[in-house]
Amino acid sequence: MPAQSVLNTTELVDKTLSEVFTPVQIGQHLSTNRIVCSPISINLADDQGFVTDEIISFYETMGKSGAGLVTIGATSVSPEGGSTANGMKVGPAKFEPGLRRLASAVTDTGALCSLQIFHVGAQGNTAYSGQPVLGPSPYTCPDIGIEARELTILEIERIEDDFAAAIISAHRAGFDFVELHLGHGYLLHEFLAPFFNRRADEYGGSVENRMRIFHNIVAKVKLHDAMAFTRVGLRISGNDYVDGGMAIEANRPLVEFMESQGAAYWVVSAGIYETAPQKYENMKNGNYYRYAEQLKSYAESVVIAQGGVRDAAAAAIILNNGQGDLVGMAQALIADPNVLKKAFYGQAEKILPCVECGRCRYIKRKDLMFDCVRPEGYHPSHSKWKLTGRASS
């Protein structure tokens, strides 16, 4: 349970936003409102993947923004699983003290905190990880140009162990939730989607085989904690925009299985690296919220709609349309960490909007230090974790 909300509902000035600032149950936890800080990788871990003061400062700021749930950006479960040079890692015990500090820094603000975990899979880049690129089947991401090697069964079993260790470690470190990243063309998504998964063994072919990795991860975690999946959420793909890709209906067997294990929430995103243009076009058209609405028609757990939400008024429309139970925001919070407070206290005209320059999105590609072009946006307070000597893709 959160200690106390940054935004006390009794002080809400703009009553048209009351739906946004209403508490909501997410699995076992109560969120003080319906706004989620979407996962934002800021590429500011140290070279080994340890949490730094800068990371803590950023996410603490997101907690103080008033969002009910703050999601920590994609954190790799495996040595070869990161997508950036300075991404965080989770699983081995050595990472746990830093992650514990991070979880506490966020939950002390009154927000719930979820750690998103992932493995980059076939969209990896050796220039960032120093490791081979591995996927369910050979695949060359056009943006990167490195052919992924097909994983052996032994390697898949090791990655299942990595995911299990990461979930157990994150819960032990104090995160309210762990969010499994099954979107954006990362490894777990790749196993599900025939576009990426052309295996002829027990991990490919039928839906049952393409879901085998999830069944095995669940079984391995439950040996340690039978209730662990009541504290797990999942980010899934509403549409990959390729033949053989995922779509909301294609996720149904996974949704049913993970909900049978207690899954606490769903987040709907879309696209893979090679369909980035279609992704942004569909985001702008509001199609991400339509995918979330479709998911709500059959999912039991709460659904987070997101993508292109720039203020609490836009969030209110999505909630009132029944397209989500909660609403995620990323760039609006980077551009103005006070975006929610200003709306809450009736000062929406003072919000400093994201100008859609794309800089923060491409830090990993352009070797940039994370910050926002807007003077009022988030800027790192420390400079010791500068990115150095990394190749761009």
Ligand SMILES: Cc1cc2nc3c(=O)[nH]c(=O)nc-3n(C[C@H](O)[C@H](O)[C@H](O)COP(=O)(O)O)c2cc1C
């Ligand atoms: C700097 C940056 C980092 C991001 N990192 C992640 C991430 O780690 N995991 C993820 O699922 N999405 C990530 N995203 C995508 C956001 O969570 C979100 O889906 C996307 O930005 C659209 O939402 P918005 O319009 O509110 O920004 C990132 C976005 C930005 C701008």
Ligand code: SF4
């Ligand atoms: S860097 Fe650009 S795209 Fe990112 S939040 Fe700031 S204004 Fe928006």
